[in-house]
Amino acid sequence: MKRSVLMLATALSLSLGALQAQAAVSPLDLVAPIAQYKVYVTKELDAFVAATKDFTDAVKAGDLAKAKTLYASARAHYERIEPIAELFSDLDGAIDSRADDHAKKEKDPTFTGYHRIEYGLFVTNSTDGLAPFADKLMADVNDLQARVKGLTFPPEKVVGGAAALLEEVAATKISGEEDRYSHTDLMDFQANIDGAQEVYTLFKPLLAKDAKNEAFLKKVDANFASVDAILVKYKTADGFESYDKLSKKDRKALAGPVNTLAEDLSKMRGLLGLK
Amino acid sequence: MTSHPTSPHRTSSLDRRSLLKGFGALGGAAAGMLGTAAVARADDISSPVTTAPESNRTAERVDFYGVHQSGIVTPRPATGMVVAFDVLATTRPDLERLFRTLTERIAFLMQGGAPPKLDPKLPPADSGILGPVVVPDNLTVTVSVGASLFDERFGLAPKKPRHLNAMEQFPNDALDPDLCHGDLMLQFCSNTADTNIHALRDIVKNLPDLLLVRWKQEGSVPMIAARPGAKAESARNFLGFRDGSANPDSADAAVMERVVWVKGGEEPDWAANGSYQVVRIIRNFVERWDRTPLLEQEEIFGRKKASGAPFGGHTEQDVPNYAADPKGRQTRLDAHIRLANPRTSATQANLILRRPFNYSNGISKSGQLEMGLLFIAYQADLEQGFITVQKRLNGEPLEEYIKPIGGGYFFALPGVSGPSDFLGSALLAPGEPT
Numbered sequence: 001m002k003r004s005v006l007m008l009a010t011a012l013s014l015s016l017g018a019l020q021a022q023a024a025v026s027p028l029d030l031v032a033p034i035a036q037y038k039v040y041v042t043k044e045l046d047a048f049v050a051a052t053k054d055f056t057d058a059v060k061a062g063d064l065a066k067a068k069t070l071y072a073s074a075r076a077h078y079e080r081i082e083p084i085a086e087l088f089s090d091l092d093g094a095i096d097s098r099a100d101d102h103a104k105k106e107k108d109p110t111f112t113g114y115h116r117i118e119y120g121l122f123v124t125n126s127t128d129g130l131a132p133f134a135d136k137l138m139a140d141v142n143d144l145q146a147r148v149k150g151l152t153f154p155p156e157k158v159v160g161g162a163a164a165l166l167e168e169v170a171a172t173k174i175s176g177e178e179d180r181y182s183h184t185d186l187m188d189f190q191a192n193i194d195g196a197q198e199v200y201t202l203f204k205p206l207l208a209k210d211a212k213n214e215a216f217l218k219k220v221d222a223n224f225a226s227v228d229a230i231l232v233k234y235k236t237a238d239g240f241e242s243y244d245k246l247s248k249k250d251r252k253a254l255a256g257p258v259n260t261l262a263e264d265l266s267k268m269r270g271l272l273g274l275k
Numbered sequence: 276m277t278s279h280p281t282s283p284h285r286t287s288s289l290d291r292r293s294l295l296k297g298f299g300a301l302g303g304a305a306a307g308m309l310g311t312a313a314v315a316r317a318d319d320i321s322s323p324v325t326t327a328p329e330s331n332r333t334a335e336r337v338d339f340y341g342v343h344q345s346g347i348v349t350p351r352p353a354t355g356m357v358v359a360f361d362v363l364a365t366t367r368p369d370l371e372r373l374f375r376t377l378t379e380r381i382a383f384l385m386q387g388g389a390p391p392k393l394d395p396k397l398p399p400a401d402s403g404i405l406g407p408v409v410v411p412d413n414l415t416v417t418v419s420v421g422a423s424l425f426d427e428r429f430g431l432a433p434k435k436p437r438h439l440n441a442m443e444q445f446p447n448d449a450l451d452p453d454l455c456h457g458d459l460m461l462q463f464c465s466n467t468a469d470t471n472i473h474a475l476r477d478i479v480k481n482l483p484d485l486l487l488v489r490w491k492q493e494g495s496v497p498m499i500a501a502r503p504g505a506k507a508e509s510a511r512n513f514l515g516f517r518d519g520s521a522n523p524d525s526a527d528a529a530v531m532e533r534v535v536w537v538k539g540g541e542e543p544d545w546a547a548n549g550s551y552q553v554v555r556i557i558r559n560f561v562e563r564w565d566r567t568p569l570l571e572q573e574e575i576f577g578r579k580k581a582s583g584a585p586f587g588g589h590t591e592q593d594v595p596n597y598a599a600d601p602k603g604r605q606t607r608l609d610a611h612i613r614l615a616n617p618r619t620s621a622t623q624a625n626l627i628l629r630r631p632f633n634y635s636n637g638i639s640k641s642g643q644l645e646m647g648l649l650f651i652a653y654q655a656d657l658e659q660g661f662i663t664v665q666k667r668l669n670g671e672p673l674e675e676y677i678k679p680i681g682g683g684y685f686f687a688l689p690g691v692s693g694p695s696d697f698l699g700s701a702l703l704a705p706g707e708p709t
Contacts, residue, residue: 223484252487256363259483270396 025206025272030155033202037158040198041081045145048077052141056134059117062127071121072184072239075114079191080198082168083161088147094140098178112136115181122181156274162199163265165192170262174255176243186240190231196265197224207271216271220264223257230254332466333410339385341690342548343536344698346415346464347653348525348628351510353498355464355632356471357554357649358491359457359683362424363484367703370429373485374699377418378691380481381698384474387411402476404469414465416474418698419552419685424458434543434702438551438657442684445665447674454556454681457489462552462651468493490681492556494632494649509583509591513559513633513646514676516576517583520591521616523626534626535653545701548689551657553627555682556634559647564676575672577610585612594618607672614667625663627654647677657684 051074058067078085078096086092093101095113102108106119112133120130172178173189200220207213230250234241269275337345364370387409390401401409425435441456461478463471471493479488496510509519523534532538539547564572573580583591586605595606597618606613616622630653635646654660688698 252361252363255487256484259487263480263483266398270394270398273396275396 025209027155027273029206030159030203030272030274033206034153034155034158036202037199038153040202041084041148041153044077044081045148048074048081049141049145051077052138056138059121059127059134060131064121064125064127067117067127068121068182069238071114071118071182072179072187075184076187076191078114079168079188080195082192082195083157083164083199084148084151084153085144086164087151087157088144091140091144091147095137095144098180113140115179118179118181156269158199159203159269159272159274162196162268163262165196165199166258166262166265168192169258170255174251174258176246179243183242183244184240185243186231186234186246190240193224193227193231196261200224200265200268203268203272207268210271213271216264216267220261223261223264226257227254227261330412330466333412334387335413335466336387336411337385337413337415339382339691340693340696342692343550343690344415344417344687345385345690346417346462347550347630347687348531348535349415349464350525351496351630351632352413352464352466354466354468354471354493354495355462355649355651356468356475356491356493357651358461358463358475359421359489359554360459360461361487361489362428362458363487365428367429369485371697371699371703373482374418374703375697376482376485377478378697380478381416381418381474382691382694384409384416384477385411385414402473402480404473404476409473410470412466412470414463414470414474416478417462417464417552417687419460419462419687420699420702421457421460421683421685423456431702434545436537436542436546436549436551436686438662439684439686442553442682445679446669447677448679450682451680454490454492456683457685459486460552460554460683460685462554468495492634492636492649492681494634496632506590506592512631512648513561513635514564514572514576515580516572516578517591518631518648519629520578520583521612522629525628531628533655535628535655537655541656545704546686546689550653550655550687551660552685552687553650553652553654553657553661553682554685555648555650555679557648557650558645558678558680560676560678561644561646567676574607575611575676577606577612609671611668611671611673614671615664617667624656624659627652627660627664650682653687 051070055067055070055074058070075096082092082096085095093113096115097111097113098115099105099108099111099119102111105111106116106123114137116133117130117137120126120128120133169189169192173185173192176183176185178188179185204217207217230253231240233250234245337349339345362370362373364373389408390399393400405412422435422439422441425431425439442450444450461475463474465471465474475491479486499508499510509517509522512518523530525531535550537546537549537551569580573586577595578585578591582589584593585595587593588595595612595618597606597613600606602608603610603613616626630651632649632651633646634649635644637645639645652661689701691698691700
C-alpha cells in the first residue's frame with residue numbers, strides 16, 4: 001500500500017516535470033523550423049556536390065596544388081550538415097571515415113573518401129593512384145544528395161544534431177586528429193560550429209517563448225560567441241590557418257565553451273518536448 | 276551459523292553486514308578489519324555470473340566538513356585516483372563559482388543520496404553508475420591547487436604558499452609534460468574504483484566551462500586478509516615491498532600537526548591547516564626487478580622482503596639502529612630506507628606522510644608492463660619535506676629500477692568548516708595578503 005502510493009507520487013512528479021518541459025512547445029510548432037532546416041541542408045548539399053566535383057576533377061587532372069586548395073572548403077559543406085549525412089552510415093563511412101576506422105589503416109582498400117584522398121595529397125604528396133578514389137567519392141556524394149532528397153527529417157535528429165556536432169568538435173576537432181594529414185581542422189571546426197548554430201538559431205524562438213529558458217539561451221549565445229571569437233583570429237583569405245598554429249592557450253580557451261555547449265545543447269531536445 | 280549450505284558466502288555476508296552496523300560509528304578503519312570475504316566454493320552456482328559482487332562497506336562515510344580536508348590523514352582505502360585540471364575560469368568571480376560548485380558536489384558525493392530526478396526527456400543529472408542512490412563508499416575528494424593558479428590570471432600571486440612551485444626535474448626523472456602539473460588537483464579515494472570514477476564524472480559534468488582535465492592516474496592498494504588482534508601491516512608496492520613502514524602515525528594529531536599541517540605565521544594566513552601535496556607517477560621496471568636476486572632487492576631497500584623488517588629487526592615497525600652501523604655493514608649507506616629516513620634528530624624535520632597507491636597502465640612499446648607507484652605525500656614544509664628527502668635519494672641504487680614520469684607539487688586547501696563555507700574561501704577572501 002505504502003509502496004504503491006510512493007510509486008504513484010513518483011510517476012506523478014515525473015509526468016509533471018515532463019509537462020513543464022514541453023509546456024510552451026507543441027509538435028506543430030516544430031514543423032516550420034524543420035522545413036527551414038531542410039532548405040539549409042539542401043543548399044549545403046548542392047554546394048557540397050559542386051565543390052566535390054571541382055575537387056575530384058582537380059585530383060583526376062593531376063593538379064596537386066589545386067586539389068590541396070579545394071580540399072578543406074569542399075569538406076566544410078559536409079561538416080555543417082553531418083547530423084543528417086550521418087543518417088546514412090554506409091555513405092558516411094565511404095565519404096568521411098578516418099584511417100583509424102579501418103583494420104589496415106591507410107593501406108586498407110576499404111579506406112575511401114575525403115580522408116583517403118587527403119592522405120594521398122598531403123602525405124604522398126601526389127595525385128597518383130587517386131583517380132579511382134575520386135570517382136568513388138563523387139558517386140557517393142551524388143548518392144547522398146539523392147537519398148537526402150527523399151528523406152523525411154526526424155525532428156529529434158534535427159534538434160539533436162546541434163548537440164551531435166558539438167560532440168564531434170569535443171571528441172575529434174579539439175585534438176586536431178580529424179584532418180591529420182592536411183592540418184585543416186579549423187575549417188571543419190568552424191563548419192561543425194556553424195551547423196550547430198544554424199539548428200540552434202532556428203529553434204531558439206520556440207525556446208524563447210518560455211521565460212524559464214532565458215538564462216539557458218543567454219549562456220548558449222555567449223558560448224557560441226566565445227568560440228567564434230577565438231576561431232576568427234585564425235581566419236585567412238581562403239580559409240583557416242593550419243591547426244598547429246592554434247596556440248595552446250586558445251586550444252584550452254576553446255575547450256570550456258565547446259564542452260559547455262555540448263552539455264547545454266544536449267538539453268535542447270528535452271526542452272522542446274522531444275525524446 | 277550457515278543456514279543455507281549451498282551459498283555460504285551469502286549468509287556470511289549478511290552476518291557481516293549486521294555486525295558492521297555496530298561498527299559504523301567506529302569508522303571505516305575498524306570495519307576494514309572485517310572485510311574479508313568467505314572463500315567461494317567451486318560448486319557454488321547459486322547466482323548468475325553477472326551478479327554484482329557484494330560489499331558491506333558501501334555505506335561507509337567520511338566527514339566532509341572539518342578544520343582539515345579529509346583524504347590526507349584519513350586511513351587509505353583500497354582505491355585512489357588523482358586528476359589534474361587546467362582551470363578555465365578567467366575571472367575571480369568565476370574562480371569562486373568553481374570552488375563553490377566543487378564544494379557542493381564533493382559534499383554531496385561524500386554524503387551520498389539520491390540525485391534529483393529530471394524530466395526523462397533531458398539527460399539525467401547523474402551518470403547512474405552507482406545506481407539510483409549514490410552510496411558514499413568511503414569516498415574522499417581532496418582539493419589542491421598548483422603554483423600556476425597563482426599566476427597573473429586571478430591576482431593571487433601574493434597569496435602563493437612560500438614553497439609552492441612547479442615540480443622540478445630530478446636527475447633520474449623523465450617527466451612527460453602531458454603528465455605534469457596543473458592548476459588544480461583532485462585526489463579521489465574510496466573502497467572501489469567505480470566510486471572514484473562516478474565522482475570524477477559528476478565533477479566533469481557539472482563544471483564543463485571551468486575545468487579541463489589535464490591528466491589522470493588511477494591506483495589501488497592490495498588488500499590483505501584480516502587478522503583480528505594483530506598489528507596493522509603496511510601494504511605492498513609493485514616491487515613486493517611494504518611501503519609506509521616508517522610513516523609517521525596519522526592517528527596521532529600532535530604528530531600530524533607537526534609533520535603535515537601548515538601553521539599560520541610561516542605561510543600566508545589563509546594556508547593554515549592546509550598541506551603541501553606531492554604527486555609522482557613513478558614507473559617501476561618490474562620485469563627487471565623480478566629478475567633481481569632477493570638478497571640484492573633487500574639490500575637496495577634496506578628491508579627484508581617478506582616481513583618488511585629492517586636488517587637486524589623482526590617486524591616492520593622495528594627501528595633500524597644506523598648509529599651502530601656507521602659503515603653500512605648491516606644496512607647499506609645507500610639503501611632506500613636509510614637515505615629516505617636516516618633516523619637522526621636532524622632529519623626528523625624531513626618527515627612526510629606518504630599515502631601512495633600502485634598503478635598499472637597497459638604496456639610499453641617494447642611490450643613491458645607499465646606499472647609502478649602513484650606516490651602521494653603530504654607535509655607542512657615542501658622544502659624540508661619531500662624535496663630534501665628526494666635530494667638525499669638522488670643516485671640511489673633503486674633508480675635502476677624506477678623512473679618518475681609525471682606528477683606535480685600542489686597545496687591541499689584548508690578544510691571546509693560547515694555548509695556556509697566553501698573550499699578556498701580563505702584563499703579568495705578579499706583583504707591584505709600576509
